Amino acid sequence: AEAVWGSCLAQALYMTADFAGSVAAFDAAERLEPLPVNAALTRAQAAAFAGMETGPVEAALDLYGQLAGPQAGDAVQLAREAFAVFTAFERLDAARAVGAWLERQAPPDVIQAYEARVLDDPSVTRAPADYVEALFDDFAERFDHQLVEMLDYRAPAELAGMLERYQTRFERVLDLGCGTGLSAEPLARFGGTLTGVDLSRAMLERAAARGGYAELVQADALAFLAGRPAAFDLVFAADVLIYFGDLAALFETVAAALTEGGYFVFSTELAEDGWQVLPSGRFAHARAYVEAVAGPRFEVLEMVPTALRREGHSTLAGGLYVLRRKA
Secondary structure (H helix, E strand, C coil): CHHHHHHHHHHHHHHCCCHHHHHHHHHHHHCCCCCCHHHHHHHHHHHHHHHHHHCCHHHHHHHHHHHHHHHCCCHHHHHHHHHHHHHHCCCHHHHHHHHHHHHCCCCCCHHHHHHHHCCCCCCCCECCHHHHHHHHHHHHHHHHHHHHHHCCCCHHHHHHHHHCCCCCCCCEEEEECCCCCCCHHHHHHHCCEEEEEECCHHHHHHHHHHCCCCEEEECCHHHHHHCCCCCEEEEEECCCHHHECCCHHHHHHHHHHEEEEEEEEEEEEECCCCEEECCCCCEEECHHHHHHHHCCCEEEEEEEEEEEEEECCEEEEEEEEEEEECC
């Protein structure tokens, strides 16, 4: 029993990114009885991540191979996981080192290239379309489980609840960046025809399986909106603005796609001032910035600060907005 508790402690330390502590706890458990295969593999990965924080990436990957033996996974995939973890926990020196190693690998990876770039390039104004498409094609299979069940993401339901205080029926609704269709159920209360648009084909396939959409379109958000003037009385965008830095073009295009008095409802990650690109590759926006950009075309009816989801050791601060298009 003591060995089991030791392995549980090691797993918990691993999940909180205390990789050196995790290895030490696994070692203590192993002195009592041999580790099961899964625990031994987690120990190998923890040792590799700890090594990447203090020394060369190549040496850490070699150590992983030695410890994991025949069960070792692909080194490039392990490095990608390490980059994501280090970025989420804001261990940016380690993330830069892993990113540099990944950039030397072939073939080049569009996801890694963008996420490594933003660590040292604050001038990025928007996540590239090929990055977003590749990211969510890769993420689609585990998206719902990870975001909703593990990270407690509930922005679509919260946004719909806010909107209902202002209007209860809509005729033509656009779920912008619909993903796997998480917003379909909370939007169903408003009636009308629901259209979903997303860059990722894999995400759209899951949205189609979930149901609730009259039309699903694979397209870039701005390009799609530009082709639908005055087509919607509600544009709903949960977790979409985080892939845009400068919001001016997006707000202008959304306004043109809305009927007069139509609603634009969305979530953001919160910045202290203006907008900024984050180590995650996403963007955060200050409330004052959002309201300034919205001002010429929209009335800001409500903004509610919220915890968007869990991330790293804490929760991610965000904002939920309800805007109405001016006449």
